[in-house]
Amino acid sequence: MNLLFTTQKLYNEPDMIDTFEKLGHSVFIYEQQKQNNRDCSDLTETLLHLQHTNSISFVFSLRFSSIVSNACHETGIPYVCWCTVVSPELYQRSVLYDTNYLFFYDSMIFSSLIQLGITHGYYLPLAAAERPAPMTPNDYTCDINFVGSLYTVWPGIGKLSKLSPVTLGYLDGILQAQEMIYGYPFLQNLITPAILEELSSCIPFDKKYELKSPEVFYTEDYLYKILNRNERIHILQKLTALREEKRILLYAPEKILPDKINIENSGTLISRNDLLAIYRQSHITLNITNRTLYNGIPQKVFDAMAEGSLVFSNYQQDMDLFFENEKDYICYEDNEDLLEKANYYLSHPEICQKIIANAHKKIDQEHLYRNRIGELMKQLPFSR
Amino acid sequence: MRILFFKSNKFMQSDITELLLNSGHHLDTITYVFQDYSKDDFFADKLEKRLKRISYDIVFSLNFYPIISDVCYQLGILYVSWIYDSPAPTFFRFARSTNRIFLFDKSEYMKYKAKGHSNIFYLPLASNTERIERTFGPLLSSPEYLYNISFLGVLYDKFNLSVQNLTDSQYDLGILKGYAAAQTQFQNLDLLKPLIQESGFLFEEDSYEALMTDLLLEATSQERHQILYLLSNHFSIDLFSTENTRSGRYPIQYHGAADYENEMPFIFRQSRINLNITLRTIKTAIPLRIFDIFACGGFLITNPQKELMDFFEPEVDFIPYTSHEDLIEKCSYYLAHEKECFSMAQSAYQKVKEAHTLSIRLKQLFEKL
Numbered sequence: 001m002n003l004l005f006t007t008q009k010l011y012n013e014p015d016m017i018d019t020f021e022k023l024g025h026s027v028f029i030y031e032q033q034k035q036n037n038r039d040c041s042d043l044t045e046t047l048l049h050l051q052h053t054n055s056i057s058f059v060f061s062l063r064f065s066s067i068v069s070n071a072c073h074e075t076g077i078p079y080v081c082w083c084t085v086v087s088p089e090l091y092q093r094s095v096l097y098d099t100n101y102l103f104f105y106d107s108m109i110f111s112s113l114i115q116l117g118i119t120h121g122y123y124l125p126l127a128a129a130e131r132p133a134p135m136t137p138n139d140y141t142c143d144i145n146f147v148g149s150l151y152t153v154w155p156g157i158g159k160l161s162k163l164s165p166v167t168l169g170y171l172d173g174i175l176q177a178q179e180m181i182y183g184y185p186f187l188q189n190l191i192t193p194a195i196l197e198e199l200s201s202c203i204p205f206d207k208k209y210e211l212k213s214p215e216v217f218y219t220e221d222y223l224y225k226i227l228n229r230n231e232r233i234h235i236l237q238k239l240t241a242l243r244e245e246k247r248i249l250l251y252a253p254e255k256i257l258p259d260k261i262n263i264e265n266s267g268t269l270i271s272r273n274d275l276l277a278i279y280r281q282s283h284i285t286l287n288i289t290n291r292t293l294y295n296g297i298p299q300k301v302f303d304a305m306a307e308g309s310l311v312f313s314n315y316q317q318d319m320d321l322f323f324e325n326e327k328d329y330i331c332y333e334d335n336e337d338l339l340e341k342a343n344y345y346l347s348h349p350e351i352c353q354k355i356i357a358n359a360h361k362k363i364d365q366e367h368l369y370r371n372r373i374g375e376l377m378k379q380l381p382f383s384r
Numbered sequence: 385m386r387i388l389f390f391k392s393n394k395f396m397q398s399d400i401t402e403l404l405l406n407s408g409h410h411l412d413t414i415t416y417v418f419q420d421y422s423k424d425d426f427f428a429d430k431l432e433k434r435l436k437r438i439s440y441d442i443v444f445s446l447n448f449y450p451i452i453s454d455v456c457y458q459l460g461i462l463y464v465s466w467i468y469d470s471p472a473p474t475f476f477r478f479a480r481s482t483n484r485i486f487l488f489d490k491s492e493y494m495k496y497k498a499k500g501h502s503n504i505f506y507l508p509l510a511s512n513t514e515r516i517e518r519t520f521g522p523l524l525s526s527p528e529y530l531y532n533i534s535f536l537g538v539l540y541d542k543f544n545l546s547v548q549n550l551t552d553s554q555y556d557l558g559i560l561k562g563y564a565a566a567q568t569q570f571q572n573l574d575l576l577k578p579l580i581q582e583s584g585f586l587f588e589e590d591s592y593e594a595l596m597t598d599l600l601l602e603a604t605s606q607e608r609h610q611i612l613y614l615l616s617n618h619f620s621i622d623l624f625s626t627e628n629t630r631s632g633r634y635p636i637q638y639h640g641a642a643d644y645e646n647e648m649p650f651i652f653r654q655s656r657i658n659l660n661i662t663l664r665t666i667k668t669a670i671p672l673r674i675f676d677i678f679a680c681g682g683f684l685i686t687n688p689q690k691e692l693m694d695f696f697e698p699e700v701d702f703i704p705y706t707s708h709e710d711l712i713e714k715c716s717y718y719l720a721h722e723k724e725c726f727s728m729a730q731s732a733y734q735k736v737k738e739a740h741t742l743s744i745r746l747k748q749l750f751e752k753l
Contacts, residue, residue: 166558173562176583177575186569189708190562192606193613193633 001057001383002026003080004050006043006068010085011272012299012369013062015129019369020060023377028056032065043071051077057382063087064102069094078382082124082372084299086292091209101380106296107318108185116211122379125318126299127372128306128363138280138308143346145249145282145309146236147275147300151229152254160222162202167195175227178291179234180334182315185294187223191215224291232288236261238335239286239342246346249278279307283346286338287313297322301329302367305359310345310352312338322367328359385750388434390445390452391415395644395672396468397446399512399742404444407746412438421474424451431455442753448485450477457482462753468509470666471597484753489669490691505752508691509672510745511679513737519649523681523733526726527653533615533715534655536624536642537673540605550587550595559583564602567664568610571688576600600664608661612636614708615659619715624651652682656719660686670695675740678702678732683725685714695740701732 003020005027007013020027030046050056058078061068063085072079073094082103083090095102096117103124104110110123160168174190191199191214199218209217237260239248253268269275279285285304289296295317304311311329313319325331330345332338345352377383389401391413404411414434416427432455435443443456448465456463457480466486467475478485479501486507487493493506551557563579576599580592587595613634615621621636628638642648652658658677668690677684678701686692688704698704703718705711718725 165554166561169553169555169558169560170562170565171558172555173559173579174566175562176559177563177566177579180575180578184569186566189569189610190565192610 001377002028002055004028004030004047004056004059006030006032006059006061006065008032008061008063008065010062012084012129015369016062016373019130019373023370023373032061032067040067040071040074043067044074047071047075047077051075058101058380064090064095066092066094069097069100072099073097078380080376080380082376084126088208091211093210095211103376103379104296105318106293107321108294109296120381122376124372124376125297125322125367126302127367127369128302130368130370131306140283141247141281142249142278143246143282144239144242144284144286144312144342145251145278146239146286146288147251147269147278148232148288149228150232150236150252150254150258151225152233152258154225156203156222157225159203160226163198167198170195171223175223175230178227179231183295183317185224185291187219187227188213188215191218220292227291228288231291233258233261235286235288235335235338236263238339239263241339242342246342249282251278276303276307279304279309282309283349283352284312284342285309287311289314289316302363305329305356305367306363308356308360310356311359312342323359323362326355328355328362330355385441386410386439387412388438388440388443389413390443390449392417392449393446395446396509396512396742398645399515400446400746403512403514403743403746407743412440418449418451418474421450422476427451428455432459435459435461442484448472448475448478450474453478453480453483456480464749464753466507466749468672470663470669471593473597486749486752489667490694491668507745507749508670508695508740509675510740510742511672511675511736512742513679514741514743515645516649516679520653520681523653523730526722527681529656529722530654531622531651531656532620532719533657533659534622534624534651535608535612535659535661536648536651537608537661539608539625539627540601541627550585550591556585560599561602561606564599565606567599567603568607576603597665604661604664607664611659611661611708611711614712615715618712619719622651622655624648648676649680652677652680655682656722656725657715658682658684660684660689662687662689674702675736678729678736678740681729681733683718683729684732685711685718696732696735699728701728701735703728 003025005017007029017027028050030043047059056077058080059068059072060080062082064081064083064087066089069079076099078101079099080101084105098119100118101120102118103122104113105125107123110121114121174187178187196214200214203222205214205217240260240262242248243262248263250263250265251267251269252265254265257265269278285300287298287300289298297316297318301311301313312332313329315331323329330341332341387404387409389411391397401411401413414431418424428451431452435455440461442462442464443452444464445452447467447469453463460482462482462484464484468488470489470492481503483503485504487504488507488509490506493504496504563576567575576596580595612621612623616634616636622639623636624639624642626641642651660671660674662671670689670691674684674686674692684702686702686704688706696702703714705714
């Protein structure tokens with residue numbers, strides 16, 4: 001088939017274009033520029049032109065874009081989006097157009113968008129990019145790596161301090177409770193009308209979220225970010241205990257690390273290849289899922305498995321669909337458990353290797369981009 | 385039997401005394417209000433004199449009073465107590481051979497049984513169907529409904545004293561309210577204990593139980609408000625309660641408290657849906673309200689209280705809800721399907737008449753003595 005791939009400078013675009021081509025499709029590229037998101041006229045023109053000349057079957061992107069959605073809606077060309085990167089535009093009205101064919105990698109977000117009324121919605125987990133060379137035993141230079149933000153600095157983090165003491169306490173209380181619970185996000189259920197009123201007076205509701213309720217907005221854009229921060233700090237404080245005996249690599253953008261995290265911070269990684277190299281060199285790759293990814297399997301899990309690193313992860317419901325705890329990866333239940341298991345598995349390299357090999361095999365057979373694109377094409381009603 | 389009945393509580397008291405008399409027992413009463421449940425020489429003396437003056441087979445009370453237990457033990461008289469509060473705040477100093485203690489909560493009973501207490505028994509509550517039938521007659525046909533969805537109960541809006549004693553800080557108070565809020569999201573998982581233990585709050589060992597109770601009451605309060613607020617966005621709600629504080633912020637019909645014997649039965653029968661949201665301190669037991677709703681021929685939608693399943697069947701006698709969304713859906717469905725509601729109300733009513741009347745329950749109690 002012929003497709004127009006609209007690019008947004010995302011990390012996975014080159015590999016995805018490659019995958020489509022290897023599967024026999026012809027890919028035309030349109031580079032999206034940053035624009036006012038109502039003005040899709042350039043893209044619309046391009047589409048109309050392509051419709052006449054090359055008979056494009058659909059437009060494709062890896063992050064939902066309102067401009068693309070609008071252009072496709074105007075021209076009647078299907079917009080196929082595998083939403084691999086979070087976009088606030090997913091909560092704008094253009095997501096409801098019936099020219100959209102949307103694929104989500106989080107089963108909870110998938111069902112909530114179905115409930116919102118999108119016409120063609122599908123579940124499609126992420127995947128690893130194909131590696132050209134077969135896996136050889138790794139040269140491990142580090143025991144555990146954690147690559148990710150600690151969420152200590154982001155716009156708006158200070159705005160909550162204007163709330164009354166009792167409300168601040170309430171929010172801290174519910175955050176402490178949510179930190180203990182995986183698999184059931186409940187913060188949005190606990191924003192009472194009174195709390196909502198107080199939040200709205202400190203932080204204006206962002207109108208670009210046309211389809212998000214205020215409760216969900218405040219919890220996803222503020223509370224879960226604070227939870228990410230608290231959780232990651234607590235885990236790293238716990239891991240500090242391993243610092244003497246184990247080599248821990250931390251790559252976080254924070255210039256100053258919070259208290260009691262005595263681990264050297266190597267800063268932000270420059271490239272995706274650097275990132276994959278870190279996984280390749282680490283016995284264990286630690287995944288602490290962003291709390292707004294409610295059920296989904298993050299990219300890191302697929303990448304680390306593909307690179308031959310043992311994945312340690314919090315519980316994510318969608319993992320159960322494809323992977324088995326203690327067979328393909330290690331699921332930790334809380335910080336204590338994480339520490340114990342890290343010590344155990346680092347002392348039993350043979351067991352690690354078995355699990356790493358299992359995971360790698362699964363990735364190779366079922367979780368590469370070509371598997372996903374194949375699946376995606378099968379689901380599209382117009383691709384037959 | 386010659387029974388000395390201790391009067392202090394409201395519910396079930398007059399029903400029980402009436403039934404005991406009707407069963408042919410000789411019944412005298414003694415009335416008192418304790419200030420200090422642990423030590424009261426005046427009352428202990430008064431009771432002792434009474435028991436020495438007239439010979440009784442048993443002393444009987446609703447809920448447990450340690451001072452009564454002490455006196456009865458000294459005089460070798462059986463002390464029967466039927467506990468229907470959870471937790472029972474005055475349940476201490478109870479390990480005496482003259483006590484016969486009946487707990488309405490099976491999980492509490494199992495706990496004590498495991499510790500080796502052979503004088504503690506399980507006895508669920510019941511409703512006085514005889515009095516109720518005198519009010520309405522038997523449940524024959526679908527009643528005339530006055531209310532759509534009714535909730536009858538206390539809202540526990542005042543965050544209790546033990547918490548205020550723990551901290552002056554509004555922020556700390558907020559944290560505790562947050563813990564209680566989180567607990568409302570779970571039926572069977574106890575979040576409060578690990579939260580409090582890891583919290584860094586300082587409190588004395590013996591105030592731990594009181595703190596937990598207050599947190600559970602706060603959780604109940606928040607949960608009842610959450611549910612009433614959510615439902616009020618979709619349906620007309622009638623609230624029968626002592627309080628109308630926070631609920632004044634959302635649209636419901638508020639009626640004030642209902643009298644147990646004279647008003648409550650009518651409310652239950654004349655509501656299309658009777659809502660039960662069990663007090664969070666009651667872990668598994670069937671609250672009195674549920675037996676009363678069934679006995680009055682009311683249709684019940686309730687949180688899934690464990691012991692209910694021992695005697696009644698979901699979708700045959702009542703409807704359980706599993707989440708707030710589920711509750712809204714079910715209210716919507718059953719408001720439009722009155723026949724199904726009435727059929728379930730009838731089924732529950734029959735079951736109560738056959739096995740869960742106060743009369744039957746008292747017989748079961750006496751069999752254990």
